[in-house]
Amino acid sequence: MNVSVAVISDLHIGSGAKSKDFSLAGTDAAIDDYLTEFRKFVATEDITADYLLVPGDITNSACKPEFELASERISQIATCLQVPESKILFCPGNHDVDWATIKALGGLNHTESQIIKSKYFNFLDGGVFNRNLAMAKGRFDESPYLVAWEFDDVLVCGLNTSVFDGPDKKPHCGEVRPDQLIEIDRFLAGLGRSDKLKLFIFHHHPLQYLDVTFTAPDFSIMSNAAGLLDVISKYQFDFIVHGHKHIPRFKMEIKDDGHPLNILCAGSFSASLDHKYFEAVGNNFHLIDFHDRCPDSKYVRGSVRTWTHFSGRGWTPSLRRAGVERQQNFGAFLPRPQLVSRLKMTLEQEFSQAQFILWPSFVEKHPEFRYFTNETLRASLKEVSEVMNLVLHEIDALSLEQLVILKG
Numbered sequence: 001m002n003v004s005v006a007v008i009s010d011l012h013i014g015s016g017a018k019s020k021d022f023s024l025a026g027t028d029a030a031i032d033d034y035l036t037e038f039r040k041f042v043a044t045e046d047i048t049a050d051y052l053l054v055p056g057d058i059t060n061s062a063c064k065p066e067f068e069l070a071s072e073r074i075s076q077i078a079t080c081l082q083v084p085e086s087k088i089l090f091c092p093g094n095h096d097v098d099w100a101t102i103k104a105l106g107g108l109n110h111t112e113s114q115i116i117k118s119k120y121f122n123f124l125d126g127g128v129f130n131r132n133l134a135m136a137k138g139r140f141d142e143s144p145y146l147v148a149w150e151f152d153d154v155l156v157c158g159l160n161t162s163v164f165d166g167p168d169k170k171p172h173c174g175e176v177r178p179d180q181l182i183e184i185d186r187f188l189a190g191l192g193r194s195d196k197l198k199l200f201i202f203h204h205h206p207l208q209y210l211d212v213t214f215t216a217p218d219f220s221i222m223s224n225a226a227g228l229l230d231v232i233s234k235y236q237f238d239f240i241v242h243g244h245k246h247i248p249r250f251k252m253e254i255k256d257d258g259h260p261l262n263i264l265c266a267g268s269f270s271a272s273l274d275h276k277y278f279e280a281v282g283n284n285f286h287l288i289d290f291h292d293r294c295p296d297s298k299y300v301r302g303s304v305r306t307w308t309h310f311s312g313r314g315w316t317p318s319l320r321r322a323g324v325e326r327q328q329n330f331g332a333f334l335p336r337p338q339l340v341s342r343l344k345m346t347l348e349q350e351f352s353q354a355q356f357i358l359w360p361s362f363v364e365k366h367p368e369f370r371y372f373t374n375e376t377l378r379a380s381l382k383e384v385s386e387v388m389n390l391v392l393h394e395i396d397a398l399s400l401e402q403l404v405i406l407k408g
Contacts, residue, residue: 007241057093207249248323282310388408
């Protein structure tokens with residue numbers, strides 16, 4: 001398989017971006033040239049990708065100049081990642097809705113479908129967004145507001161979860177209506193069966209994440225999200241990427257039908273976050289490496305690598321306290337008692353000849369443990385450590401790539 005997918009979300013190009021080169025003329029911003037910083041970072045880390053995903057809030061206020069600048073900057077980002085323009089894939093967010101148009105048409109008795117068409121005119125008018133949607137099946141401004149791009153190795157679907165959003169809606173949670181779910185099901189069935197890697201992108205979050213950044217309750221989870229996840233699982237999509245929450249997360253959900261959904265909440269690539277509540281969060285860039293499929297379970301296997309940008313420090317590997325770790329694997333699942341049993345047996349064998357174990361070396365020698373999620377491994381290793389009297393050196397503070405296991 002060996003497919004690499006770069007992810008940048010919530011750019012907020014215009015008045016919401018952290019840098020002058022991602023803002024319109026005259027906008028105050030903390031950084032002068034964010035793109036040059038990103039180019040240097042990509043070159044230093046030797047990062048390339050096959051696809052680039054942008055799951056919404058591309059602009060800050062959905063005006064035409066912002067979309068023109070966004071098209072230029074996203075194309076430049078793709079170029080430095082060596083991603084062909086045709087493989088820049090995206091969906092709109094709530095900030096990509098032209099609220100000025102909605103207000104202007106409010107008292108003129110237009111139908112809902114006419115207003116939807118109008119409020120996405122700037123988004124669909126030109127640049128990379130117009131060119132790449134011409135290659136897709138479906139539209140973001142026509143029911144069921146779903147598009148599909150199909151390539152030789154990958155199928156990517158993008159859903160417009162902001163389509164029913166407007167200036168008077170509180171909170172801006174995103175919505176998928178019950179009758180729309182039926183149409184989405186029919187649309188996905190029409191794509192046919194495929195063994196390709198299947199990715200699904202939308203903007204709003206489908207899970208109620210733990211939020212320690214704000215004290216107020218968060219009611220912005222997508223309406224009918226559970227139904228949407230059920231449909232996505234039914235058609236066995238491998239990975240979901242979304243934006244909206246500016247704090248990144250990575251989760252694996254096992255649905256009722258037994259299919260695992262890997263879900264990346266991408267945070268924000270270039271919104272102004274360093275001030276106010278977000279000192280510990282920063283901006284994020286992700287690279288999802290899809291390695292292969294497990295020959296037994298057929299689950300897709302790989303890793304998510306994440307870097308964080310702070311205005312003072314530049315790009316650095318992400319810390320766990322910022323929402324995601326520098327590397328998180330996916331693709332394996334066992335009930336915890338079985339995993340604990342296997343880990344215990346293997347660690348006992350290793351400790352018969354060693355005083356300490358470096359986790360990366362352990363996984364290299366025993367690759368059957370490589371693709372369990374970090375949280376699954378943490379929980380299982382803690383159980384094993386209690387039975388075997390082991391010390392897991394700073395397991396909650398460090399990435400598993402830095403873990404040292406010591407005899408107690």
